[in-house]
Every structure is written in structure tokens, then in C-alpha cells.
Amino acid sequence: xxxxxxxxxxxxxxxxxxxxxxxxxxxxxxxxxxxxxxxxxxxxxxxxxxxxxxxxxxxxxxxxxxxxxxxxxxxxxxxxxxxxxxxxxxxxxxxxxxxxxxxxxxxxxxxxxxxxxxxxxxxxxxxxxxxxxxxxxxxxxxxxxxxxxxxxxxxxxxxxxxxxxxxxxxxxxxxxxxxxxxxxxxxxxxxxxxxxxxxxxxxxxxxxxxxxxxxxxxxxxxxxxxxxxxxxxxxxxxxxxxxxxxxxxxxxxxxxxxxxxxxxxxxxxxxxxx
Numbered sequence: 298x299x300x301x302x303x304x305x306x307x308x309x310x311x312x313x314x315x316x317x318x319x320x321x322x323x324x325x326x327x328x329x330x331x332x333x334x335x336x337x338x339x340x341x342x343x344x345x346x347x348x349x350x351x352x353x354x355x356x357x358x359x360x361x362x363x364x365x366x367x368x369x370x371x372x373x374x375x376x377x378x379x380x381x382x383x384x385x386x387x388x389x390x391x392x393x394x395x396x397x398x399x400x401x402x403x404x405x406x407x408x409x410x411x412x413x414x415x416x417x418x419x420x421x422x423x424x425x426x427x428x429x430x431x432x433x434x435x436x437x438x439x440x441x442x443x444x445x446x447x448x449x450x451x452x453x454x455x456x457x458x459x460x461x462x463x464x465x466x467x468x469x470x471x472x473x474x475x476x477x478x479x480x481x482x483x484x485x486x487x488x489x490x491x492x493x494x495x496x497x498x499x500x501x502x503x504x505x506x507x508x509x510x511x512x513x514x515x516x517x518x519x520x521x522x523x524x525x526x527x528x529x530x531x532x533x534x535x536x537x538x539x540x541x542x543x544x545x546x547x548x549x550x551x552x553x554x555x556x557x558x559x560x561x562x563x564x565x566x567x568x569x570x571x
Contacts, residue, residue, distance in 0.1 A: 308338075319393060366378070373407055373408055374408050381422070383426035383430055389428060396422055429460060445518050455558065459481070473493065480502060
């Protein structure tokens with residue numbers, strides 16, 4: 298890496314965290330590669346800055362991103378670009394930069410570039426995409442919807458990776474006629490679905506049962522049926538629990554504790570009955 302004593306600091310393209318802006322940064326990398334230069338590194342503007350780098354913010358242009366995405370899918374294939382998107386959604390450090398390098402190779406070589414796992418960036422692409430897919434699969438089984446007083450359904454999750462775009466089709470197919478939202482509390486985003494319509498990703502979303510309860514004088518925003526069901530479940534859980542066979546370590550091994558806060562069966566069960 299260059300420094301001020303040997304030359305100019307390395308340029309690092311900064312995207313705003315959205316996939317559209319990331320694609321705009323990738324477009325700049327492709328321009329540099331086609332001009333014979335080395336593609337610059339890419340990272341989120343909110344990520345840690347390097348000591349010797351020249352940060353260059355990239356403007357988000359949704360139209361430009363859409364055109365590039367279509368061309369990339371045509372050139373590298375939908376499956377290859379799905380891997381790139383999954384890697385972008387990962388929480389692995391440096392995954393977005395490796396994804397940008399991978400796209401440049403996919404542009405030149407096509408899908409066969411993905412088999413070159415001896416290359417560090419291609420291996421990182423595989424690891425990052427696999428991590429996102431694994432957590433998306435796990436979250437799909439841990440989402441717990443609660444019926445609200447207005448008849449809609451709400452669930453909160455706290456994934457490490459940005460998995461909401463990866464699970465939208467799954468839940469839309471399962472509940473096509475319902476109004477529901479899956480809220481990523483850590484990122485403040487949510488999948489929102491209306492009956493008969495495609496799901497949308499809201500990047501700015503605010504709702505928690507605690508906030509709504511405080512606003513309504515301590516009454517949770519759940520429907521009467523939901524409150525009755527939670528009470529019945531709590532009584533059943535307490536009745537069938539065998540304290541002598543309680544094994545919290547085994548339970549945490551199958552259902553990590555970091556997900557428990559958003560599971561009604563863990564929060565509504567009586568103390569000590571897990």
C-alpha cells in the first residue's frame with residue numbers, strides 16, 4: 298500500500314451501504330480495469346478507514362445500477378450474480394471489496410471465474426455468500442409472527458448479515474394474502490408485504506411492541522387472540538416442562554441465545570421453565 302513518502306494514497310471507493318451504490322462503485326472498478334489499471338478497493342462509507350487510503354465517495358444512481366446489473370446478469374449469469382449479492386449481504390469484513398474484484402473477473406471470464414478458489418477474492422466471495430445463505434436459512438425458521446390489533450402481522454429479527462432481501466420471496470410465497478412486516482432491529486429495515494402485492498424492503502422502519510405499549514398506556518399492540526394464545530402457550534410450556542431434564546447449553550447449541558430476544562416462546566414462558 299502506498300503512503301505519502303512513496304506516492305499517492307490508494308483510492309478507496311465508498312458506497313453508502315446500498316446495493317445500488319455498490320454497483321455504481323463496481324462500475325468505476327470496471328472502468329479502471331478496462332483502461333488497464335488496477336481496480337480500486339471498495340467499502341462501505343460506514344466501515345473502518347485504512348491508515349493509507351484516499352476515500353472517494355461514489356454517488357448513488359439507481360438507473361445506472363439497474364443497467365449494470367442487467368448487463369452483468371447477461372454476461373456472467375443470474376446464478377453468479379446471486380452469489381455476488383449474497384456476499385454483499387454478508388457481515389464478513391472486506392466482503393464488498395472482494396465482491397467488486399470478483400465482478401471484474403466475471404465480466405472478463407464469465408462464470409468459470411467462480412471456480413478459481415485459489416484466488417483470495419474468489420474464495421472470500423464463496424465464504425461470504427455461504428455465510429449469508431446459512432443465516433437466511435436459519436432466520437427463515439426462527440421468524441415468529443405476532444398478530445397485531447389491526448389484523449396485521451409483525452416479527453422482529455436481529456441477524457448478523459443483511460438477510461431480509463434473501464428471505465422476502467420465501468415469506469411472500471407462504472403468506473401471499475396477509476399484511477405482514479419482518480423488522481431487522483439492528484439495521485432499522487423491514488420487509489413489508491401487502492396482500493396480493495410483492496414485498497418491498499423499507500430501509501427506514503420503526504416499530505417495537507415495547508414502544509407501542511408505552512404509547513398506548515402500557516397495553517401491548519397485540520390482538521386479543523394473540524394475547525390469549527401467548528398466555529395459553531405460557532401455561533402449556535410450564536405444565537409440560539421437566540425441570541430435571543433442563544439443559545440450557547444444549548438448547549443454546551440448537552438455538553443460539555442471540556436470537557432468543559425475538560422468540561415469543563422464550564420471552565413469554567415462565568421464569569426457569571426454558
